[in-house]
Amino acid sequence: MLKEYCADRVVIVDQALKDAVAENGFPPVIYEAMRYSLLSGGKRLRPILLMAAAEAVGGKGDNYLDVACGLEMIHTYSLIHDDLPAMDNDDYRRGRLTNHKVYGEGMAVLAGDGLLTAAFEIMLGQPGVEPAVLLKVVREIAQAAGPGGMVGGQALDLASEGREVDADILRRMHEGKTGALFKAALRAGALLAGGSEAQVNNLTEYGEYFGLAFQITDDILDITGSQEVIGKPVGSDVKNQKATYVTMYGLEGANVMAREAVDRALTALKDFGPEADVLRELAMYLLTRNS
Amino acid sequence: MLKEYCADRVVIVDQALKDAVAENGFPPVIYEAMRYSLLSGGKRLRPILLMAAAEAVGGKGDNYLDVACGLEMIHTYSLIHDDLPAMDNDDYRRGRLTNHKVYGEGMAVLAGDGLLTAAFEIMLGQPGVEPAVLLKVVREIAQAAGPGGMVGGQALDLASEGREVDADILRRMHEGKTGALFKAALRAGALLAGGSEAQVNNLTEYGEYFGLAFQITDDILDITGSQEVIGKPVGSDVKNQKATYVTMYGLEGANVMAREAVDRALTALKDFGPEADVLRELAMYLLTRNS
Numbered sequence: 001m002l003k004e005y006c007a008d009r010v011v012i013v014d015q016a017l018k019d020a021v022a023e024n025g026f027p028p029v030i031y032e033a034m035r036y037s038l039l040s041g042g043k044r045l046r047p048i049l050l051m052a053a054a055e056a057v058g059g060k061g062d063n064y065l066d067v068a069c070g071l072e073m074i075h076t077y078s079l080i081h082d083d084l085p086a087m088d089n090d091d092y093r094r095g096r097l098t099n100h101k102v103y104g105e106g107m108a109v110l111a112g113d114g115l116l117t118a119a120f121e122i123m124l125g126q127p128g129v130e131p132a133v134l135l136k137v138v139r140e141i142a143q144a145a146g147p148g149g150m151v152g153g154q155a156l157d158l159a160s161e162g163r164e165v166d167a168d169i170l171r172r173m174h175e176g177k178t179g180a181l182f183k184a185a186l187r188a189g190a191l192l193a194g195g196s197e198a199q200v201n202n203l204t205e206y207g208e209y210f211g212l213a214f215q216i217t218d219d220i221l222d223i224t225g226s227q228e229v230i231g232k233p234v235g236s237d238v239k240n241q242k243a244t245y246v247t248m249y250g251l252e253g254a255n256v257m258a259r260e261a262v263d264r265a266l267t268a269l270k271d272f273g274p275e276a277d278v279l280r281e282l283a284m285y286l287l288t289r290n291s
Numbered sequence: 292m293l294k295e296y297c298a299d300r301v302v303i304v305d306q307a308l309k310d311a312v313a314e315n316g317f318p319p320v321i322y323e324a325m326r327y328s329l330l331s332g333g334k335r336l337r338p339i340l341l342m343a344a345a346e347a348v349g350g351k352g353d354n355y356l357d358v359a360c361g362l363e364m365i366h367t368y369s370l371i372h373d374d375l376p377a378m379d380n381d382d383y384r385r386g387r388l389t390n391h392k393v394y395g396e397g398m399a400v401l402a403g404d405g406l407l408t409a410a411f412e413i414m415l416g417q418p419g420v421e422p423a424v425l426l427k428v429v430r431e432i433a434q435a436a437g438p439g440g441m442v443g444g445q446a447l448d449l450a451s452e453g454r455e456v457d458a459d460i461l462r463r464m465h466e467g468k469t470g471a472l473f474k475a476a477l478r479a480g481a482l483l484a485g486g487s488e489a490q491v492n493n494l495t496e497y498g499e500y501f502g503l504a505f506q507i508t509d510d511i512l513d514i515t516g517s518q519e520v521i522g523k524p525v526g527s528d529v530k531n532q533k534a535t536y537v538t539m540y541g542l543e544g545a546n547v548m549a550r551e552a553v554d555r556a557l558t559a560l561k562d563f564g565p566e567a568d569v570l571r572e573l574a575m576y577l578l579t580r581n582s
Contacts, residue, residue: 025439029450030443030446031438034438081401086395104377105375106378107449113369113403114443116404117407117438121430131423134422135415138415139411142415145408146412147316147322147409151405152318154401154404155318155320155401156317158401159318159321172317
C-alpha cells in the first residue's frame with residue numbers, strides 16, 4: 001500500500017516539478033542544468049511527507065503542491081552544491097553524473113542558486129492558503145534551510161573534515177543537514193492544512209525522529225548498500241573519512257538506534273487514527289529500505 | 292544633501308544587517324563567513340533605493356528595513372558566488388580579499404547559500420505589512436533574483452565567456468545581473484508603502500533606467516577608475532575578455548548612453564514632487580560616481 005501511495009505521489013510531484021521549471025528562459029543552459037538534477041528521479045520524500053502530514057490532520061495533500069515542490073527544489077539545490085569539488089567532490093548522484101560533471105562547476109553553482117531562489121518563488125505563489133499562514137510556513141522553511149538549519153549542517157560537516165567528531169557534533173550535523181528540512185516538511189503540511197497546535201507538535205516530533213532514523217539508515221546503506229540500487233558509490237563515507245552513525249556506534253549499534261528512532265516516531269503519532277497510516281508506514285520503511 | 296541622506300541610511304542599514312546575522316549559531320565559521328562579506332561596507336544601494344521609493348509614494352523607508360536588508364543579503368550572496376574560481380575568479384572585492392580567499396571555496400559557497408536563504412527568512416518576517424502584500428513583494432524579489440533574473444544573467448555571462456557577444460545579449464545579461472534586482476527594490480518600496488498603480492509603474496520604469504545607467508557607468512569605471520577607490524582591480528573586464536558597454540560602444544559612446552539612461556530615469560519621475568528628489572539625485576550621482 002505504501003508503495004502504491006508513494007508511486008502515485010511521485011507521479012503527481014514529478015509533473016508539478018516539470019511544470020515548475022518548464023519555462024524555457026534565457027539562456028537555456030541554466031534551465032537545462034536545473035532540470036537535469038531536479039528531474040532525475042528522486043524519491044520525493046520531502047513532498048510526500050508534507051502531503052502525508054496534511055492528510056494526517058484531515059487535509060488534502062495535493063492542495064499544497066507548490067510548497068511541496070519548493071521543498072524538493074531546496075533539497076535538490078543542496079545536493080548539487082554538496083557534490084561540488086570544493087565540498088564532497090562526488091561524480092555520481094542517483095546513478096547519473098553529478099551536475100558539475102555535466103555543466104561545469106560555475107553553472108552547477110548557478111543551477112543550485114537558481115533552484116533555491118525559484119523554490120521561494122513557487123512556494124510564495126501557493127494558492128488556497130491564508131496569506132498569513134503561508135508567510136509563516138515559508139519563513140519556517142527558510143529558517144530550516146538556512147544557516148540555522150541545513151546550510152549550518154553542511155558547514156559543520158565541512159568544518160569537521162579531518163577532525164575528531166564526537167556524538168554531539170554528529171547529531172547536530174545531521175539535525176542540520178537532513179533533519180531540519182524533514183521537520184519543516186511535516187510542520188508545513190500540518191500548518192497549511194490547519195492542524196491543531198497539538199497535532200502540529202506531534203508531527204514535529206515525528207519529523208525529528210524520522211529525520212534521525214533516515215540519517216542512521218543512510219549511513220548504514222553507505223556500508224551495506226549496492227551502488228546499482230542507491231545510485232552512488234558505496235563506501236564514500238569511509239573514503240572521505242567521514243564520521244557516521246556506523247563509524248561511531250558500529251553497524252549493530254546503528255541498527256539498534258535506527259529502530260529506536262522509528263519507535264519514537266511511531267509513538268509521536270499515537271493520537272492519530274488511520275489518517276496517519278502513511279506516515280507510520282514511511283517510518284517503518286526506513287528500516288528496510290535499500291536505497 | 293544626497294551624501295548625508297545616504298550616509299544616514301547606510302548607518303541604519305548596516306546596523307540592521309548586523310542584527311540580522313548577529314546570532315552566533317553553530318558552527319561559528321558559517322556566520323563569520325556570512326558577516327565577513329555582508330558587513331564589508333557596501334554602498335547599500337538596493338536598500339536605499341527601496342527606502343527612497345517608499346518615501347516617493349508618501350511612506351516611511353525605515354518601516355521596511357527587513358525587506359531592505361534581504362535585498363542587500365541577496366546582492367552580497369551573488370557577489371560571493373560570482374567571485375568564486377569557477378566563476379569570475381576574483382581575489383579582491385571592496386578592498387578586501389574575497390570570501391573564498393579567506394574561508395575556502397566550500398565555505399564561500401555555503402556563505403552565499405546561507406545569505407540567500409536567510410534573506411528570505413528576514414524578508415518574510417517584515418512586520419507592519421499586509422500579509423498578502425508582503426507575499427507579493429517577496430515573490431517578486433525571488434523572481435528577480437532567480438533564473439528569470441539575476442541568476443539567469445550570471446548564467447548568460449558565464450555561457451558567453453570566449454564567445455562573441457552582441458548588443459542584445461549584453462543588454463539581456465545586465466538586465467538580469469543587476470537590472471532585475473534594482474527594479475525589484477524600487478517596486479518593493481513602492482508596493483510596501485501602498486503606492487498607486489501609476490506610481491508603481493513609474494518607479495518600475497525609473498528602476499529599469501537606473502539599472503542600465505548603473506551598469507554602463509560600472510563598465511566605464513572598470514576602465515577609468517582607481518583600484519584604491521573602487522576596491523577591486525581595474526581592467527578586470529579587459530583581462531577576462533568580457534564584453535562591456537565600453538568595449539561595445541567605446542568610452543564616449545558609453546558616456547552618451549549613460550546620460551541618456553539617466554535622462555529617462557528622471558523623466559519617469561516627472562509626476563512626482565520633491566518627495567522623489569532623492570531618487571533624482573541618485574540617478575544623477577551615477578554620472579559622477581568614482582566607485
